[in-house]
Amino acid sequence: GNSVTQMEGPVTLSEEAFLTINCTYTATGYPSLFWYVQYPGEGLQLLLKATKADDKGSNKGFEATYRKETTSFHLEKGSVQVSDSAVYFCALRGSSSGSARQLTFGSGTQLTVLP
Amino acid sequence: GAVVSQHPSRVICKSGTSVKIECRSLDFQATTMFWYRQFPKQSLMLMATSNEGSKATYEQGVEKDKFLINHASLTLSTLTVTSAHPEDSSFYICSVAGLAGLRGGNEQFFGPGTRLTVL
Numbered sequence: 001g002n003s004v005t006q007m008e009g010p011v012t013l014s015e016e017a018f019l020t021i022n023c024t025y026t027a028t029g030y031p032s033l034f035w036y037v038q039y040p041g042e043g044l045q046l047l048l049k050a051t052k053a054d055d056k057g058s059n060k061g062f063e064a065t066y067r068k069e070t071t072s073f074h075l076e077k078g079s080v081q082v083s084d085s086a087v088y089f090c091a092l093r094g095s096s097s098g099s100a101r102q103l104t105f106g107s108g109t110q111l112t113v114l115p
Numbered sequence: 116g117a118v119v120s121q122h123p124s125r126v127i128c129k130s131g132t133s134v135k136i137e138c139r140s141l142d143f144q145a146t147t148m149f150w151y152r153q154f155p156k157q158s159l160m161l162m163a164t165s166n167e168g169s170k171a172t173y174e175q176g177v178e179k180d181k182f183l184i185n186h187a188s189l190t191l192s193t194l195t196v197t198s199a200h201p202e203d204s205s206f207y208i209c210s211v212a213g214l215a216g217l218r219g220g221n222e223q224f225f226g227p228g229t230r231l232t233v234l
Binding site for chain 1: 119121149156157158159161164208210222223224225226227228230
């Protein structure tokens with residue numbers, strides 16, 4: 001079955017530091033890959049996505065590149081802000097028709113950015 | 116994306132009572148709705164998938180008689196936690212998806228979640 005392995009947290013950084021959160025996946029076929037962000041007490045918000053190999057998703061300064069050869073989708077940001085403090089989830093959606101909409105989530109990584 | 120609301124956002128109830136949580140898709144025809152639960156500092160666990168007008172499909176280990184799901188229309192799904200107990204305390208999140216090829220297609224749009232505390 002599909003699975004997502006995500007870098008364990010928590011991660012604590014100083015403002016303007018570089019961020020990397022690792023994510024690798026196991027899936028058959030050609031899944032779509034996502035990063036979601038969850039702020040305290042709220043539901044998930046889609047941060048970025050990539051639907052095919054070598055695609056780069058980007059939003060709000062965050063980037064992730066779909067690497068099929070390494071089955072990875074690492075999240076990066078060059079300069080984090082205090083407002084980026086949240087939990088980040090890597091997720092995939094399978095390509096087979098039976099799992100067309102079902103998402104598989106990683107365990108989440110808590111990010112805290114200190115001023 | 117779609118705007119999804121959940122009501123209530125927070126509920127506290129006594130053990131043994133039933134609690135209904137609503138998930139509404141405000142501007143999107145949600146042919147499929149998903150219900151997740153999330154324990155503190157853990158990932159989302161899919162509980163069930165429901166298609167409008169059909170019975171929900173529950174994930175392994177989720178009691179369908181305890182977690183009743185109704186998806187009566189394209190804009191509303193409800194999750195009822197029957198005879199709630201303290202171990203049911205959790206954060207419940209719904210998401211919606213539309214028909215492939217149409218607006219939103221296979222994308223999931225998430226509600227803000229409902230915090231359930233059972234005393």
